[in-house]
Amino acid sequence: FKRRFIRTQRLRYQTHLPKILTVETNVVSSGVNSKSSGIDDEVKKAFPNLYGRPVFKFEKNKAEKIEHKAIKVGIVFSGGPAPGGHNVIVGLYDLIKSHNKNSEVWGIYHSMTGLYEESYIVLNDEIIDQYRNIGGFNMILTGRKYTDPEIALPAFSKFCKTSGLNALVVVGGDGSNTRAAELAEYLCQKNQDVQVVGIPKTIDGDIKNRFIETSFGFDTATKVYSQLIGNIMIDALSSEKYWHFIKVMGRSASHVALECALKTHPNMVLIGEEIEKQNKTLNDVICDICDLIEERSKKGLKHGVLIIPEGLIEFIPEFSVLINECNQIVKENKDREERWTREEMLEKLKGNSLKLYSSLPKGIARELLYSKDWCGDITLSKIATDKLLKWSCRKELKRRSYKDFNCMTHFFGYEGRCGYPSNFDCDYCYVLGNTAGRFIESGITGVMCGVNGTWKKTEEWIPFGMPFPEMFLMKSNGFQKGLNPVAKRILVDLKGVPFKTLLKYRGIWRMDDDYYACGPIQYHGDTKDERTITLLLEQRN
Ligand code: FBP
Numbered sequence: 001f002k003r004r005f006i007r008t009q010r011l012r013y014q015t016h017l018p019k020i021l022t023v024e025t026n027v028v029s030s031g032v033n034s035k036s037s038g039i040d041d042e043v044k045k046a047f048p049n050l051y052g053r054p055v056f057k058f059e060k061n062k063a064e065k066i067e068h069k070a071i072k073v074g075i076v077f078s079g080g081p082a083p084g085g086h087n088v089i090v091g092l093y094d095l096i097k098s099h100n101k102n103s104e105v106w107g108i109y110h111s112m113t114g115l116y117e118e119s120y121i122v123l124n125d126e127i128i129d130q131y132r133n134i135g136g137f138n139m140i141l142t143g144r145k146y147t148d149p150e151i152a153l154p155a156f157s158k159f160c161k162t163s164g165l166n167a168l169v170v171v172g173g174d175g176s177n178t179r180a181a182e183l184a185e186y187l188c189q190k191n192q193d194v195q196v197v198g199i200p201k202t203i204d205g206d207i208k209n210r211f212i213e214t215s216f217g218f219d220t221a222t223k224v225y226s227q228l229i230g231n232i233m234i235d236a237l238s239s240e241k242y243w244h245f246i247k248v249m250g251r252s253a254s255h256v257a258l259e260c261a262l263k264t265h266p267n268m269v270l271i272g273e274e275i276e277k278q279n280k281t282l283n284d285v286i287c288d289i290c291d292l293i294e295e296r297s298k299k300g301l302k303h304g305v306l307i308i309p310e311g312l313i314e315f316i317p318e319f320s321v322l323i324n325e326c327n328q329i330v331k332e333n334k335d336r337e338e339r340w341t342r343e344e345m346l347e348k349l350k351g352n353s354l355k356l357y358s359s360l361p362k363g364i365a366r367e368l369l370y371s372k373d374w375c376g377d378i379t380l381s382k383i384a385t386d387k388l389l390k391w392s393c394r395k396e397l398k399r400r401s402y403k404d405f406n407c408m409t410h411f412f413g414y415e416g417r418c419g420y421p422s423n424f425d426c427d428y429c430y431v432l433g434n435t436a437g438r439f440i441e442s443g444i445t446g447v448m449c450g451v452n453g454t455w456k457k458t459e460e461w462i463p464f465g466m467p468f469p470e471m472f473l474m475k476s477n478g479f480q481k482g483l484n485p486v487a488k489r490i491l492v493d494l495k496g497v498p499f500k501t502l503l504k505y506r507g508i509w510r511m512d513d514d515y516y517a518c519g520p521i522q523y524h525g526d527t528k529d530e531r532t533i534t535l536l537l538e539q540r541n
Pocket of ligand 1: 078079080081144173174201202203204249250251310379380381417
């Protein structure tokens, strides 16, 4: 009964809109051209139609009332779930239905795969009303399957012609938005009047740039992880006997680890980007942790909390060489169907990589050979870095004759991806859906929707559309030959204010247990609905 009650309360949450989205609007250029000097010439060539367009924004329509024709808009979820996704659909649905009740939103099942398999549902009020402000991607499901663009693009173009679909909204991370940009460019080249618009989704927080301030889901996920970390901290303080090694999701970038550290004040947090810059080996990292364990122990502190980013090992140079060599060996034998075994890899590797690989616990060595994502990258969430560090610290501390090391490991990942979205993520996603709808109605294609001033009150936000090429670089994507345009994943900026803030405080947190247990997300009552610390520190005008 209680669970139902909470769900009902969540369904009733009233999302807010920026002032400009409460009126009829026209799309205008913001005056900012997205031609960035940082864009590779090859990217420009790959997007001759999309490159060089301005960043679009809205202004109030002062002319006569706009007649909105009925349209059919498809929407896909792609990649890992992120809290708030359903509200993107709801925001889009509410907008286009309010403009013309004959317009339709088609929920495409299982990401892009649904497009090629023509598997979709025409959404209606009854379905939509069950998912307002509710976490998860289960309304239309998600997927990660990669389809070769040479097959996918013509198939989608044909599907639009036969079905009469006018536009597609892609809710995804870097991979999905790469697909969305290719599709938008392809349709322009074919003179096909179908719009493709992207939405920045990922709990990892790595889809951002000089225009996009944050991806949705990062706010809720980091609040959920921080609550759990805070609880563990209080337990550590209460029993004073365990070190807790906590790995948090976030793929390559350490944004999630950094945000959780700023919120909870652990004794130590590892930031992959810093470790790479300092060119540290695994042994250096282990020695740093063990030094702290010993230092605390001398003061009678046998407990502690360490936060580890999911992508840590990618940033340890000797590991990235090893991962590349393993990838290379697997790719050279791509016709092979059976899984590689540890023993076979030991026969193939040479030099330092062989030394490192053979020194790893067998389980970790095997995990390194397991599944790859669409880019051919190792799926980091499957590698138990927390356990690797525990195992290596135990070995090192034994060598130092230290006996009091009791360690518990944790991985917080999936539990943060589908929680009830915070009020921020509810509003942000609703606004992104509404924004996407307005661009589509105005015939704008090839943009990612964003909001300027997300750290302010929702009413003051300024929504915009950033042309896709702004976020691309040339890279091997693991499937097509040579280099191809791929959306960038943005890493932690070591010169940025959030990291500098960590530098200021982390020395204090090592020995003083200044733990901060922030408790669960507040949905009701007198909530300030705090933004992430990252967003507040990066505040842009
Ligand atoms: P995307 O948002 O980029 O799809 O990734 C989110 C994520 O949760 C990563 O943090 C994590 O590494 C990965 O998905 C796990 O993938 P899977 O759901 O396939 O296990």
